[in-house]
Amino acid sequence: MTELAYLVQNWQDIVRFSGEHxxxxxxxxxxxxSTGFPLGVLMTRYPELGRPILGVANVMQTMPSLAMxxxxxxxxxxxxxxxxxxxxxxSLLPIIRNTYVGITNVDPAVREAAIGMGMTDWQLLWRxxxxxxxGVVFAGIRVATVIAVGLATIAAAIGAGGxxxxxxxxxxxxxxGQILAGAIPAALLALLADFGLGRLERRWSxxxxxxxxxxx
Amino acid sequence: xGSPDVHATSVIEFTEVAYRAGPVSIxxxxxxxxxxxxxxxxxxxxxxxxxxxxxxxxxxxEPSSGMVSVEGRGTLEWDPIRLRRHIxxxxxxxxxxxxxxxxxxxxxxxSLEGWPRDRIVRRVAETLELVGLRExxxxxxxPAELSGGQRQRVGVARALAARPSILLLxxxxxxxxxxxxxxxxxxxxxxxxHLGITMVFVTHDVDEAFDLAHRIGLMKDGLLVACAxxxxxxxxxxxxxxxxxxxxxx
Numbered sequence: 001m002t003e004l005a006y007l008v009q010n011w012q013d014i015v016r017f018s019g020e021h022x023x024x025x026x027x028x029x030x031x032x033x034s035t036g037f038p039l040g041v042l043m044t045r046y047p048e049l050g051r052p053i054l055g056v057a058n059v060m061q062t063m064p065s066l067a068m069x070x071x072x073x074x075x076x077x078x079x080x081x082x083x084x085x086x087x088x089x090x091s092l093l094p095i096i097r098n099t100y101v102g103i104t105n106v107d108p109a110v111r112e113a114a115i116g117m118g119m120t121d122w123q124l125l126w127r128x129x130x131x132x133x134x135g136v137v138f139a140g141i142r143v144a145t146v147i148a149v150g151l152a153t154i155a156a157a158i159g160a161g162g163x164x165x166x167x168x169x170x171x172x173x174x175x176x177g178q179i180l181a182g183a184i185p186a187a188l189l190a191l192l193a194d195f196g197l198g199r200l201e202r203r204w205s206x207x208x209x210x211x212x213x214x215x216x
Numbered sequence: 217x218g219s220p221d222v223h224a225t226s227v228i229e230f231t232e233v234a235y236r237a238g239p240v241s242i243x244x245x246x247x248x249x250x251x252x253x254x255x256x257x258x259x260x261x262x263x264x265x266x267x268x269x270x271x272x273x274x275x276x277x278e279p280s281s282g283m284v285s286v287e288g289r290g291t292l293e294w295d296p297i298r299l300r301r302h303i304x305x306x307x308x309x310x311x312x313x314x315x316x317x318x319x320x321x322x323x324x325x326x327s328l329e330g331w332p333r334d335r336i337v338r339r340v341a342e343t344l345e346l347v348g349l350r351e352x353x354x355x356x357x358x359p360a361e362l363s364g365g366q367r368q369r370v371g372v373a374r375a376l377a378a379r380p381s382i383l384l385l386x387x388x389x390x391x392x393x394x395x396x397x398x399x400x401x402x403x404x405x406x407x408x409x410h411l412g413i414t415m416v417f418v419t420h421d422v423d424e425a426f427d428l429a430h431r432i433g434l435m436k437d438g439l440l441v442a443c444a445x446x447x448x449x450x451x452x453x454x455x456x457x458x459x460x461x462x463x464x465x466x
Contacts (some may be wrong), residue, residue: 107309107311107314109307109309109310109311110311110312110313110314111311112276112307112311113305113307113310113311113312113313113371114311114313115276115300116274116276116300116305116307117300117301117304117305117324117325117328117374117375118296118297118298118299118300118301118302118325118328119297119328120297123328127313127324128313131315132313132314132315
């Protein structure tokens with residue numbers, strides 16, 4: 001029960017660190033989406049680019065996060081920029097992959113019909129492929145965000161703040177109250193991101209399909 | 217080869233066309249012309265080269281040698297986008313856009329062509345009417361809310377919307393149940409007579425071929441083995457033709 005007491009007593013710090021945490025993830029995701037999504041689209045247009053792009057993104061993904069943060073110190077120093085770059089790199093793969101998979105999985109008959117009726121490649125992409133793959137794209141963003149929320153806790157090790165601050169402090173002081181003060185909000189944030197983005201994703205995958213059934 | 221020599225007026229013209237996919241020869245030595253207002257049915261087994269022939273017309277494929285011309289111009293000289301918007305194309309799987317309503321599906325080419333809105337609206341209703349669907353009832357539905365036959369009708373309406381002068385159909389009724397198939401075929405025949413546009417229709421169904429064709433072109437292993445007016449086709453002394461006529465299965 002002392003753990004619970006710690007949480008209650010330090011709620012202001014919890015809110016502040018949660019805020020830092022969310023900002024880290026949000027900035028990283030903004031960059032990851034605005035880079036990963038176009039890269040995924042590009043791969044569908046130039047399949048020969050696919051292997052190298054996915055290869056690089058895959059390697060990023062397999063690198064242990066602590067090593068990644070450490071490695072980036074040499075390039076961007078410590079603190080938030082380091083954390084944002086690392087989270088960005090980890091988020092790329094799911095977004096690129098899902099964009100690519102979503103577009104390439106569009107029914108070939110639909111694509112053939114679109115080309116056969118004289119759509120340019122750009123029209124095919126905007127009018128057909130993107131609307132039909134948005135659900136899968138959002139799934140990628142959701143997965144990437146959940147991963148980033150978890151990884152951002154480790155960013156405290158390089159001085160980027162966030163909920164990991166509690167956890168690392170708790171570990172060094174062998175204080176489970178402090179560890180929980182970081183871990184519980186971090187878990188809740190991940191669940192929240194999963195839930196919220198999951199709803200967006202479902203809205204897009206149902207996107208107008210049978211929405212108007214019986215409504216006439 | 218066996219087709220009447222009326223090059224001057226033909227709408228679609230194949231001149232010694234071959235198509236190879238890598239080392240594999242799909243189509244050989246195809247010469248053929250389609251006349252204005254004519255319905256040419258390409259009949260043949262799977263893999264005989266019918267679909268390839270069709271795709272050469274709207275330049276979804278380009279000939280490895282020889283020349284395909286549409287309205288007197290080689291398909292390679294056409295801007296492919298212009299060429300395709302000029303030609304209606306219906307495939308067996310229809311390929312309706314699942315995220316768009318029936319109305320928006322049918323409006324696709326007119327809207328790509330930048331028609332004014334009121335003209336599109338009128339044309340969509342008119343084209344749906346042509347294929348036996350009331351816009352008021354079906355216009356706002358999504359493809360998932362249609363039966364197979366209705367979907368196919370929308371596919372035909374979508375292909376006709378921008379008033380193409382040529383219609384290409386690749387086994388359009390192939391995925392339908394036999395009853396719907398017969399119904400829709402009968403309607404399509406009336407539509408054909410009503411529109412009077414040039415059509416190339418691919419099928420492996422002999423009944424369908426006889427019902428719809430002015431001329432039937434029989435394909436086997438990438439060769440056009442016979443091409444004759446529908447009423448002369450039965451008299452052809454060709455083993456593949458006899459095989460088709462003898463086994464009239466579906």
